[in-house]
Amino acid sequence: MSKQNQLDTLHHAAICVKDVREAVAWYTERFHCDVEYQDDTWAMLAFDNVRLAFVLAAQHPPHLAILGDPAAFGEPKIHRDGARSVYMKDPDGNNVEILALAPETAPAAKS
Amino acid sequence: MSKQNQLDTLHHAAICVKDVREAVAWYTERFHCDVEYQDDTWAMLAFDNVRLAFVLAAQHPPHLAILGDPAAFGEPKIHRDGARSVYMKDPDGNNVEILALAPETAPAAKS
Numbered sequence: 657m658s659k660q661n662q663l664d665t666l667h668h669a670a671i672c673v674k675d676v677r678e679a680v681a682w683y684t685e686r687f688h689c690d691v692e693y694q695d696d697t698w699a700m701l702a703f704d705n706v707r708l709a710f711v712l713a714a715q716h717p718p719h720l721a722i723l724g725d726p727a728a729f730g731e732p733k734i735h736r737d738g739a740r741s742v743y744m745k746d747p748d749g750n751n752v753e754i755l756a757l758a759p760e761t762a763p764a765a766k767s
Numbered sequence: 768m769s770k771q772n773q774l775d776t777l778h779h780a781a782i783c784v785k786d787v788r789e790a791v792a793w794y795t796e797r798f799h800c801d802v803e804y805q806d807d808t809w810a811m812l813a814f815d816n817v818r819l820a821f822v823l824a825a826q827h828p829p830h831l832a833i834l835g836d837p838a839a840f841g842e843p844k845i846h847r848d849g850a851r852s853v854y855m856k857d858p859d860g861n862n863v864e865i866l867a868l869a870p871e872t873a874p875a876a877k878s
Contacts, residue, residue, distance in 0.1 A: 661799075662799060662815065663799050663800055663801065663813065663814050663815035664798045664799045664800060664814055664815060665814060665815045665816050666780075666814045666815075666816060666817050666819065669777075669780045669831065671831070671859075671861050672859065672861075673857075673858070673859045673861075674858075674859055675858070675859075678858050679857065679858060679859065682857050682858050683857070686840075687775045687833060687835070688772075688773060688774050688775045689774055689775060690774065702774065703774050703775055703776060703777045703833070704773065704774035704775060704776045704777075705776050705777060705816045705817050706777050706816050706817040708777065708831070720780065720782070720819070722798060722814070724798070729797075746784075746790065746793050746794070747784070747785075747786070747789050747790060747793050748782075748783065748784045748785055748786075748790065750782050750783075750784075
Protein backbone atom coordinates (compact mmCIF):
# COMPACT_ATOMS: atom_id res chain seq x y z
CA MET A 657 0.00 0.00 0.00
CA SER A 658 2.71 2.41 -1.09
CA LYS A 659 0.57 5.11 -2.66
CA GLN A 660 -2.90 6.33 -1.93
CA ASN A 661 -5.53 5.93 -4.61
CA GLN A 662 -3.35 3.72 -6.73
CA LEU A 663 -3.62 0.00 -7.06
CA ASP A 664 -0.78 -2.11 -5.74
CA THR A 665 1.54 -3.96 -8.09
CA LEU A 666 2.12 -7.70 -8.15
CA HIS A 667 5.84 -8.01 -8.82
CA HIS A 668 5.89 -11.75 -9.45
CA ALA A 669 4.09 -15.01 -8.93
CA ALA A 670 6.41 -17.87 -7.98
CA ILE A 671 5.47 -21.47 -8.73
CA CYS A 672 7.26 -24.65 -7.77
CA VAL A 673 9.13 -26.71 -10.31
CA LYS A 674 11.44 -29.69 -10.07
CA ASP A 675 13.83 -28.66 -12.83
CA VAL A 676 14.34 -24.93 -13.37
CA ARG A 677 15.99 -25.37 -16.75
CA GLU A 678 13.15 -27.55 -18.02
CA ALA A 679 10.52 -25.07 -16.79
CA VAL A 680 12.26 -22.12 -18.43
CA ALA A 681 12.48 -24.06 -21.69
CA TRP A 682 8.80 -25.04 -21.59
CA TYR A 683 7.55 -21.51 -21.02
CA THR A 684 9.93 -19.73 -23.37
CA GLU A 685 9.12 -22.19 -26.17
CA ARG A 686 5.41 -21.43 -25.86
CA PHE A 687 5.22 -17.79 -24.78
CA HIS A 688 6.89 -14.49 -25.49
CA CYS A 689 8.72 -13.75 -22.27
CA ASP A 690 12.23 -12.70 -21.31
CA VAL A 691 14.52 -14.68 -19.02
CA GLU A 692 15.62 -12.08 -16.46
CA TYR A 693 17.54 -14.52 -14.29
CA GLN A 694 18.21 -18.24 -14.25
CA ASP A 695 20.37 -20.63 -12.31
CA ASP A 696 19.87 -24.19 -11.11
CA THR A 697 17.77 -23.12 -8.10
CA TRP A 698 15.43 -20.45 -9.41
CA ALA A 699 14.54 -18.33 -12.42
CA MET A 700 12.59 -15.19 -13.20
CA LEU A 701 10.71 -14.68 -16.47
CA ALA A 702 9.36 -11.27 -17.45
CA PHE A 703 6.00 -11.13 -19.19
CA ASP A 704 4.59 -7.85 -20.51
CA ASN A 705 2.94 -6.92 -17.24
CA VAL A 706 4.33 -9.11 -14.49
CA ARG A 707 7.04 -11.63 -13.72
CA LEU A 708 6.80 -15.39 -13.27
CA ALA A 709 9.32 -17.06 -10.98
CA PHE A 710 10.24 -20.74 -10.80
CA VAL A 711 11.42 -22.01 -7.43
CA LEU A 712 12.44 -25.37 -6.01
CA ALA A 713 10.11 -26.44 -3.23
CA ALA A 714 13.06 -27.35 -1.02
CA GLN A 715 14.33 -23.77 -1.16
CA HIS A 716 11.34 -21.46 -1.51
CA PRO A 717 7.61 -21.87 -1.16
CA PRO A 718 5.32 -20.86 -4.00
CA HIS A 719 4.26 -17.26 -3.40
CA LEU A 720 2.85 -14.01 -4.66
CA ALA A 721 5.14 -10.97 -4.31
CA ILE A 722 3.40 -7.62 -3.94
CA LEU A 723 5.37 -4.38 -3.98
CA GLY A 724 4.99 -2.42 -0.77
CA ASP A 725 6.61 -1.54 2.53
CA PRO A 726 7.55 -4.81 4.23
CA ALA A 727 8.19 -3.01 7.53
CA ALA A 728 4.46 -2.32 7.73
CA PHE A 729 3.89 -6.08 7.94
CA GLY A 730 6.77 -7.35 10.07
CA GLU A 731 10.53 -7.44 10.43
CA PRO A 732 11.97 -7.27 6.91
CA LYS A 733 14.60 -9.67 5.70
CA ILE A 734 17.39 -7.87 3.83
CA HIS A 735 18.39 -9.66 0.64
CA ARG A 736 21.87 -9.62 -0.83
CA ASP A 737 20.83 -7.21 -3.56
CA GLY A 738 19.42 -4.75 -1.01
CA ALA A 739 15.79 -5.66 -1.50
CA ARG A 740 13.72 -6.03 1.67
CA SER A 741 10.80 -8.36 2.15
CA VAL A 742 8.46 -10.00 4.61
CA TYR A 743 6.63 -13.26 4.05
CA MET A 744 3.20 -13.88 5.49
CA LYS A 745 0.38 -16.33 4.90
CA ASP A 746 -3.15 -15.53 3.84
CA PRO A 747 -6.01 -17.31 5.65
CA ASP A 748 -5.62 -20.33 3.36
CA GLY A 749 -1.89 -20.69 3.82
CA ASN A 750 -0.93 -19.11 0.51
CA ASN A 751 2.38 -17.30 0.88
CA VAL A 752 2.44 -13.57 0.23
CA GLU A 753 5.72 -11.67 0.06
CA ILE A 754 5.69 -7.91 0.63
CA LEU A 755 8.65 -6.70 -1.39
CA ALA A 756 10.58 -3.42 -1.50
CA LEU A 757 13.10 -3.53 -4.31
CA ALA A 758 16.61 -2.16 -3.78
CA PRO A 759 16.69 1.57 -4.65
CA GLU A 760 18.91 1.10 -7.68
CA THR A 761 16.71 -1.63 -9.10
CA ALA A 762 13.34 -0.19 -8.14
CA PRO A 763 12.68 1.58 -11.49
CA ALA A 764 12.81 -1.80 -13.22
CA ALA A 765 9.75 -2.79 -11.28
CA LYS A 766 7.62 -0.83 -13.70
CA SER A 767 8.99 -2.52 -16.80
CA MET B 768 1.91 -15.53 -28.54
CA SER B 769 -0.55 -13.11 -30.09
CA LYS B 770 1.91 -10.51 -31.38
CA GLN B 771 5.43 -10.79 -32.66
CA ASN B 772 8.15 -8.99 -30.74
CA GLN B 773 5.92 -8.21 -27.82
CA LEU B 774 5.88 -10.00 -24.53
CA ASP B 775 2.81 -11.99 -23.63
CA THR B 776 0.44 -10.83 -20.90
CA LEU B 777 -0.47 -12.77 -17.79
CA HIS B 778 -4.16 -12.04 -17.34
CA HIS B 779 -4.51 -13.55 -13.88
CA ALA B 780 -3.03 -15.90 -11.35
CA ALA B 781 -5.64 -18.06 -9.60
CA ILE B 782 -4.98 -19.45 -6.14
CA CYS B 783 -7.10 -21.85 -4.12
CA VAL B 784 -9.03 -20.66 -1.07
CA LYS B 785 -11.60 -22.30 1.17
CA ASP B 786 -13.76 -19.21 1.70
CA VAL B 787 -13.90 -16.70 -1.14
CA ARG B 788 -15.43 -13.96 1.01
CA GLU B 789 -12.74 -14.33 3.66
CA ALA B 790 -9.97 -14.24 1.05
CA VAL B 791 -11.36 -11.11 -0.60
CA ALA B 792 -11.59 -9.42 2.80
CA TRP B 793 -8.02 -10.37 3.76
CA TYR B 794 -6.47 -9.04 0.54
CA THR B 795 -8.57 -5.89 0.22
CA GLU B 796 -7.85 -4.95 3.85
CA ARG B 797 -4.11 -5.13 3.24
CA PHE B 798 -3.64 -4.08 -0.38
CA HIS B 799 -4.98 -1.54 -2.83
CA CYS B 800 -6.88 -3.66 -5.29
CA ASP B 801 -10.33 -3.59 -6.87
CA VAL B 802 -12.90 -6.37 -6.60
CA GLU B 803 -13.88 -7.00 -10.21
CA TYR B 804 -16.11 -9.96 -9.45
CA GLN B 805 -17.11 -11.95 -6.41
CA ASP B 806 -19.58 -14.69 -5.59
CA ASP B 807 -19.43 -17.68 -3.27
CA THR B 808 -17.42 -19.79 -5.70
CA TRP B 809 -14.79 -17.43 -7.11
CA ALA B 810 -13.57 -13.87 -7.17
CA MET B 811 -11.31 -11.67 -9.27
CA LEU B 812 -9.23 -8.85 -7.81
CA ALA B 813 -7.54 -6.29 -10.05
CA PHE B 814 -4.11 -5.07 -9.05
CA ASP B 815 -2.35 -2.31 -10.98
CA ASN B 816 -0.77 -4.67 -13.49
CA VAL B 817 -2.48 -8.04 -13.23
CA ARG B 818 -5.43 -9.84 -11.68
CA LEU B 819 -5.54 -12.27 -8.79
CA ALA B 820 -8.33 -14.85 -8.77
CA PHE B 821 -9.58 -16.91 -5.85
CA VAL B 822 -11.02 -20.30 -6.70
CA LEU B 823 -12.40 -23.24 -4.74
CA ALA B 824 -10.29 -26.35 -5.26
CA ALA B 825 -13.41 -28.42 -5.84
CA GLN B 826 -14.36 -26.23 -8.80
CA HIS B 827 -11.16 -24.95 -10.37
CA PRO B 828 -7.52 -25.82 -10.06
CA PRO B 829 -5.01 -23.09 -9.25
CA HIS B 830 -3.67 -21.74 -12.53
CA LEU B 831 -1.92 -19.05 -14.48
CA ALA B 832 -3.95 -17.49 -17.30
CA ILE B 833 -1.94 -16.12 -20.21
CA LEU B 834 -3.60 -14.15 -23.00
CA GLY B 835 -3.23 -15.81 -26.37
CA ASP B 836 -4.91 -17.94 -29.00
CA PRO B 837 -6.21 -21.05 -27.26
CA ALA B 838 -6.84 -22.78 -30.58
CA ALA B 839 -3.08 -22.90 -31.08
CA PHE B 840 -2.85 -25.16 -28.05
CA GLY B 841 -5.93 -27.36 -28.27
CA GLU B 842 -9.70 -27.38 -28.59
CA PRO B 843 -10.94 -24.23 -26.87
CA LYS B 844 -13.70 -24.28 -24.34
CA ILE B 845 -16.23 -21.52 -24.95
CA HIS B 846 -17.24 -19.72 -21.75
CA ARG B 847 -20.63 -18.16 -21.16
CA ASP B 848 -19.24 -14.67 -21.64
CA GLY B 849 -17.75 -15.60 -25.01
CA ALA B 850 -14.20 -16.01 -23.80
CA ARG B 851 -12.33 -19.04 -25.13
CA SER B 852 -9.64 -20.96 -23.31
CA VAL B 853 -7.58 -24.11 -23.17
CA TYR B 854 -6.02 -25.57 -20.06
CA MET B 855 -2.75 -27.41 -20.16
CA LYS B 856 -0.12 -28.51 -17.67
CA ASP B 857 3.50 -27.51 -17.58
CA PRO B 858 6.11 -30.25 -16.95
CA ASP B 859 5.56 -29.93 -13.19
CA GLY B 860 1.79 -30.19 -13.33
CA ASN B 861 1.15 -26.46 -12.87
CA ASN B 862 -2.01 -25.51 -14.74
CA VAL B 863 -1.72 -22.92 -17.50
CA GLU B 864 -4.80 -21.45 -19.16
CA ILE B 865 -4.46 -19.88 -22.59
CA LEU B 866 -7.21 -17.28 -22.63
CA ALA B 867 -8.82 -15.24 -25.40
CA LEU B 868 -11.22 -12.73 -23.89
CA ALA B 869 -14.60 -12.11 -25.50
CA PRO B 870 -14.30 -9.35 -28.11
CA GLU B 871 -16.44 -6.91 -26.16
CA THR B 872 -14.44 -7.40 -23.00
CA ALA B 873 -11.00 -7.65 -24.56
CA PRO B 874 -10.03 -3.99 -24.09
CA ALA B 875 -10.36 -4.44 -20.33
CA ALA B 876 -7.45 -6.83 -20.46
CA LYS B 877 -5.08 -3.91 -20.59
CA SER B 878 -6.45 -2.17 -17.54
